[in-house]
Amino acid sequence: MSEHVEALPRCHPDTVKIYRIYSIGGSALFLLLTAAYLYLAGRQDWPLFPGWAALAGMLPAALWLVLIAPRLWHETFGFRVSAEQLEISSGIFFMRDTIIPMTRVQHVELESGPLLRRYGLAELKVVTAAKSHVIRALSSEEAERLKAVIGKLAQVVDEDV
Numbered sequence: 001m002s003e004h005v006e007a008l009p010r011c012h013p014d015t016v017k018i019y020r021i022y023s024i025g026g027s028a029l030f031l032l033l034t035a036a037y038l039y040l041a042g043r044q045d046w047p048l049f050p051g052w053a054a055l056a057g058m059l060p061a062a063l064w065l066v067l068i069a070p071r072l073w074h075e076t077f078g079f080r081v082s083a084e085q086l087e088i089s090s091g092i093f094f095m096r097d098t099i100i101p102m103t104r105v106q107h108v109e110l111e112s113g114p115l116l117r118r119y120g121l122a123e124l125k126v127v128t129a130a131k132s133h134v135i136r137a138l139s140s141e142e143a144e145r146l147k148a149v150i151g152k153l154a155q156v157v158d159e160d161v
Contacts, residue, residue: 008078008089014119015077015137019070021115027062034058079135081146083153086126088133104128105154108147112140126150 038051069092077090086100105126112122122143124135138146 008080008087010078011074011135011137012119012121012139012142013074014121015074016070018115018119018121018137019073020066023062023065023070027058027065030054030058030062077136081149081153086133086150088135098133100126100128100133102150102154104130105150108150108154110143110147112143124150 034051034054037046037054038048040046041048041051072092073090076092076095077088079089080087084102086102086105087097088100089095089097105128107127109125109127110122111125116122116137119137120140121137122140124138124143124146126133126135135143135146
């Protein structure tokens with residue numbers, strides 16, 4: 001991990017739990033689909049090899065996605081807000097360091113699904129003409145504060161509907 005990312009503020013520590021829950025859900029769905037294929041293959045005389053191969057590949061992938069990757073995602077994500085720009089740094093294998101000039105920000109949104117709300121978290125989405133940039137899993141209070149700060153620095157009108 002680079003010293004630059006370590007110096008940037010990070011998301012809430014519960015981000016790791018949320019990534020793990022998402023990964024468990026995705027792995028369970030894959031397992032269910034694979035089990036359905038194996039069941040149908042047994043009844044319809046289809047080849048069983050694809051189902052067993054999928055299971056063999058899923059186990060290491062699930063271990064990576066549930067146990068290792070969430071911690072790495074949290075440790076390699078950072079952001080910084082200044083009067084001139086928003087900097088977002090992320091990536092496990094391929095590092096991405098994005099600088100968004102405040103003059104390019106069109107609007108700022110807060111999103112909070114059921115899982116984020118359960119942990120008192122929210123996502124901050126900074127929208128430019130080219131792309132949306134997301135700061136995931138901030139505490140709801142920190143997300144509200146950053147929304148106001150970025151909105152003021154970018155001179156964005158608050159359009160809560």
